[in-house]
Amino acid sequence: xxxxxxxxxxxxxxxxxxxxxxxxxxxxxxxxxxxxxxxxxxxxxxxxxxxxxxxxxxxxxxxxxxxxxxxxxxxxxxxxxxxxxxxxxxxxxxxxxxxxxxxxxxxxxxxxxxxxxxxxxxxxxxxxxxxxxxxxxxxxxxxxxxxxxxxxxxxxxxxxxxxxxxxxxxxxxxxxxxxxxxxxxxxxxxxxxxxxxxxxxxxxxxxxxxxxxxxxxxxxxxxxxxxxxxxxxxxxxxxxxxxxxxxxxxxxxxxxxxxxxxxxxxxxxxxxxxxxxxxxxxxxxxxxxxxxxxxxxxxxxxxxxxxxxxxxxxxxxxxxxxxxxxxxxxxxxxxxxxxxxxxxxxxxxxxxxxxxxxxxxxxxxxxxxx
Amino acid sequence: xxxxxxxxxxxxxxxxxxxxxxxxxxxxxxxxxxxxxxxxxxxxxxxxxxxxxxxxxxxxxxxxxxxxxxxxxxxxxxxxxxxxxxxxxxxxxxxxxxxxxxxxxxxxxxxxxxxxxxxxxxxxxxxxxxxxxxxxxxxxxxxxxxxxxxxxxxxxxxxxxxxxxxxxxxxxxxxxxxxxxxxxxxxxxxxxxxxxxxxxxxxxxxxxxxxxxxxxxxxxxxxxxxxxxxxxxxxxxxxxxxxxxxxxxxxxxxxxxxxxxxxxxxxxxxxxxxxxxxxxxxxxxxxxxxxxxxxxxxxxxxxxxxxxxxxxxxxxxxxxxxxxxxxxxxxxxxxxxxxxxxxxxxxxxxxxxxxxxxxxxxxxxxxxxx
Numbered sequence: 001x002x003x004x005x006x007x008x009x010x011x012x013x014x015x016x017x018x019x020x021x022x023x024x025x026x027x028x029x030x031x032x033x034x035x036x037x038x039x040x041x042x043x044x045x046x047x048x049x050x051x052x053x054x055x056x057x058x059x060x061x062x063x064x065x066x067x068x069x070x071x072x073x074x075x076x077x078x079x080x081x082x083x084x085x086x087x088x089x090x091x092x093x094x095x096x097x098x099x100x101x102x103x104x105x106x107x108x109x110x111x112x113x114x115x116x117x118x119x120x121x122x123x124x125x126x127x128x129x130x131x132x133x134x135x136x137x138x139x140x141x142x143x144x145x146x147x148x149x150x151x152x153x154x155x156x157x158x159x160x161x162x163x164x165x166x167x168x169x170x171x172x173x174x175x176x177x178x179x180x181x182x183x184x185x186x187x188x189x190x191x192x193x194x195x196x197x198x199x200x201x202x203x204x205x206x207x208x209x210x211x212x213x214x215x216x217x218x219x220x221x222x223x224x225x226x227x228x229x230x231x232x233x234x235x236x237x238x239x240x241x242x243x244x245x246x247x248x249x250x251x252x253x254x255x256x257x258x259x260x261x262x263x264x265x266x267x268x269x270x271x272x273x274x275x276x277x278x279x280x281x282x283x284x285x286x287x288x289x290x291x292x293x294x295x296x297x298x299x300x301x302x303x304x305x306x307x308x309x310x311x312x313x314x315x316x317x318x319x320x321x322x323x324x325x326x327x328x329x330x331x332x333x334x335x336x337x338x339x340x341x342x343x344x345x346x347x348x349x350x351x352x353x354x355x356x357x358x359x360x361x362x363x364x365x366x367x368x369x370x
Numbered sequence: 371x372x373x374x375x376x377x378x379x380x381x382x383x384x385x386x387x388x389x390x391x392x393x394x395x396x397x398x399x400x401x402x403x404x405x406x407x408x409x410x411x412x413x414x415x416x417x418x419x420x421x422x423x424x425x426x427x428x429x430x431x432x433x434x435x436x437x438x439x440x441x442x443x444x445x446x447x448x449x450x451x452x453x454x455x456x457x458x459x460x461x462x463x464x465x466x467x468x469x470x471x472x473x474x475x476x477x478x479x480x481x482x483x484x485x486x487x488x489x490x491x492x493x494x495x496x497x498x499x500x501x502x503x504x505x506x507x508x509x510x511x512x513x514x515x516x517x518x519x520x521x522x523x524x525x526x527x528x529x530x531x532x533x534x535x536x537x538x539x540x541x542x543x544x545x546x547x548x549x550x551x552x553x554x555x556x557x558x559x560x561x562x563x564x565x566x567x568x569x570x571x572x573x574x575x576x577x578x579x580x581x582x583x584x585x586x587x588x589x590x591x592x593x594x595x596x597x598x599x600x601x602x603x604x605x606x607x608x609x610x611x612x613x614x615x616x617x618x619x620x621x622x623x624x625x626x627x628x629x630x631x632x633x634x635x636x637x638x639x640x641x642x643x644x645x646x647x648x649x650x651x652x653x654x655x656x657x658x659x660x661x662x663x664x665x666x667x668x669x670x671x672x673x674x675x676x677x678x679x680x681x682x683x684x685x686x687x688x689x690x691x692x693x694x695x696x697x698x699x700x701x702x703x704x705x706x707x708x709x710x711x712x713x714x715x716x717x718x719x720x721x722x723x724x725x726x727x728x729x730x731x732x733x734x735x736x737x738x739x740x
Contacts, residue, residue: 002556002557002583003557003583003584003608003610003611004473004474004527004557004559004583004584004611005474005527005557005559006473006474006614007472007473007474007475007476008476009476010472010473010474010614010617010618013617014617015613015614015616015617016617017437017616017621018621019437019621019622020437021434021436021437021438021621021622023436023437023438023440024436024437024438024440027440036433039433039434041432041433041434042432043432044432045429045432046431046432050431051428051429051431052428054424054425054428054431054627055424055425055426055428056425057599058421058422058424058425058428058627058631059415059421060599061416061420061421061424061596061597061598061599061600061631062411062412062413062414062415062416062596062597062598062599063406063409063411063598063599064391064409064411064592064598064599065599065601066391066393066394067387067389067390067391067393067394068391068393068394070393070394070397091461091620091623092620092622092623094620094622094623095620095623098620102377102380103374103376103377103380104374104375104376104377104380105377106377106378106379120621127617127618157374157375186372187372187373187374187375189374189375213372213373213374214373214374222434226431226432227431227432228431228432228433228434229427229430229431229432229433229434229435229625229626229627230431230625230626230627231435231622231623231624231625238373240373241373241374243385244376244380246385246387247380247383247384247385247386247497248380248497250461250462250464250465250468251387251388251389251391251490252389252391252462252464252601253461253462253464253465253601254601255599255600255601255625255627255628256599256600257424257428257599257600257625257627257628258625258627258628261428261431
């Protein structure tokens with residue numbers, strides 16, 4: 001009995017998964033993590049108003065969500081001072097990246113990113129047969145100039161950059177990002193992933209220019225708004241590009257309670273400020289902790305601190321594993337030379353203390369095992 | 371300034387949307403619907419236990435959901451007596467259909483469905499460049515024999531059938547469906563969409579045979595479980611086919627509260643039975659109502675009743691519009707000859723009364739306008 005006839009592209013893809021989640025690790029080890037500091041979720045939580053809105057919306061879950069996501073789109077438009085026609089809502093930035101890649105990338109098409117940048121973007125590109133060209137990081141920063149140079153060589157349909165960056169936490173100011181935009185080859189679309197922008201200093205995000213068809217900005221409720229589990233992201237761009245998502249998106253795909261939660265979270269800017277303040281405090285605490293353990297913290301404009309362990313990826317991997325054995329979930333960058341680091345999410349003091357207590361022994365064990 | 375370089379396929383697609391949702395209609399008319407009977411949502415609601423589980427999970431929404439959807443997959447495996455490796459969870463059947471089409475359909479590939487069957491499936495097929503071949507309904511039923519004949523001619527990668535059917539509500543028994551499966555051409559994959567199966571008589575669903583690589587079954591929490599707004603569907607099939615979804619699915623795409631809601635809903639089979647009983651009562655009431663207004667109700671194994679208005683699609687369209695003017699949201703089949711009907715979702719007595727009160731005048735107005 002023969003099986004389904006997959007497309008040649010699908011048949012050629014490996015059975016790879018972009019990330020192993022913390023629950024999957026817990027099931028493998030048989031132990032729950034005591035501190036979940038590996039996925040850059042917000043341990044400060046979403047606004048209580050958002051939780052209440054979601055709880056209230058649960059009873060309405062017999063209804064499909066609004067296929068046009070009207071209320072959230074209009075609230076975001078007002079918040080960012082752009083038109084609702086410039087905004088598309090999706091299932092997190094992950095979902096939007098998948099749709100965007102599908103809109104532009106055919107097998108063989110070039111795509112430019114940084115070596116060690118967001119793996120889920122790569123997953124989507126590879127999944128559509130795109131050919132990734134990656135520029136190295138420079139001094140632990142994504143390198144706009146190198147990306148533009150690579151784009152001039154390879155004429156990609158898409159260029160991806162995150163600002164601030166994940167997994168390093170570094171960032172460029174708005175002037176530098178605007179210079180990158182100004183230098184874009186005419187027919188390349190820049191994806192500016194700003195998942196962590198709410199944690200960055202004022203003046204990190206360039207002005208929105210929705211007349212420019214060469215840039216699409218990605219934002220999310222998963223990080224500063226604390227709603228990773230609700231799966232709500234959005235993209236801001238030229239109205240032609242935004243409306244093209246209608247050709248491929250799952251129109252009734254958004255969960256009703258998630259939309260309600262995001263809408264309430266957006267309205268509670270006081271909570272956002274509270275989280276921003278807490279994250280700055282926790283970043284400082286994590287940096288101090290790193291130094292106290294002879295690790296070098298990298299300056300961060302995100303809700304995590306990446307710490308240089310001073311040796312190779314094998315060593316950092318052992319540190320991650322030893323922390324996991326002690327109930328602490330952290331991650332590390334995927335490729336050299338960034339993989340000499342571990343990446344630790346900010347959190348309230350209680351969770352940081354679990355990390356602080358585990359770190360010295362974990363480092364010692366990782367050194368011994370080498 | 372040139373714009374993004376879409377793929378030729380995307381550039382060729384119209385800006386069409388599969389459905390206009392009730393909220394969009396409300397915004398156009400400026401009036402809220404008093405009775406929302408057009409989307410086959412469950413007005414009987416989800417289990418109170420599921421609502422509570424979702425409300426409780428709202429506070430956990432700072433965490434991404436489990437990328438392997440482990441708990442729900444295993445609960446479903448136990449419920450259906452199959453292995454967890456035979457189940458994939460997705461964002462409703464809509465989301466799963468999109469992924470499945472992407473796995474198999476390249477531009478030019480043939481796909482078989484029925485003329486007037488689920489438009490969102492067609493949206494996905496067209497969106498991947500597939501070529502739809504449609505067999506007509508026979509006596510308001512999807513026609514397995516005609517679909518198989520068409521498959522022998524066109525050698526499609528996919529054959530779609532819903533049992534029970536939407537939009538007509540009709541169904542075939544398990545023996546007839548098994549005969550269709552047995553007659554499948556070797557390399558065609560049958561999508562058996564069983565979104566409404568919980569409303570059908572015992573003996574409508576054929577036995578699961580997860581050794582058979584030619585069949586994938588689609589189920590959902592959107593209908594009988596009353597969680598349309600949570601966006602949780604699942605597919606059951608051969609483990610090779612199921613694992614291939616990992617190549618394309620959005621691994622962290624499920625909302626955490628939605629997974630919690632579905633898990634709790636599945637556990638409350640008493641509520642499911644309660645809904646099933648209520649739906650039978652409401653179906654009978656809707657059928658009586660139809661007859662009292664000189665419409666012919668079609669026997670239904672779903673949570674809706676499709677009513678033959680006895681004239682053409684233009685007339686049925688006017689009935690739908692007149693009902694909308696009176697605060698009642700219903701839909702109608704998209705193509706002839708099924709489009710002589712309107713489709714009305716079952717509901718508690720109060721909502722049915724709104725429909726009952728509006729129907730005579732709506733029919734009168736629709737007749738006058740002709």
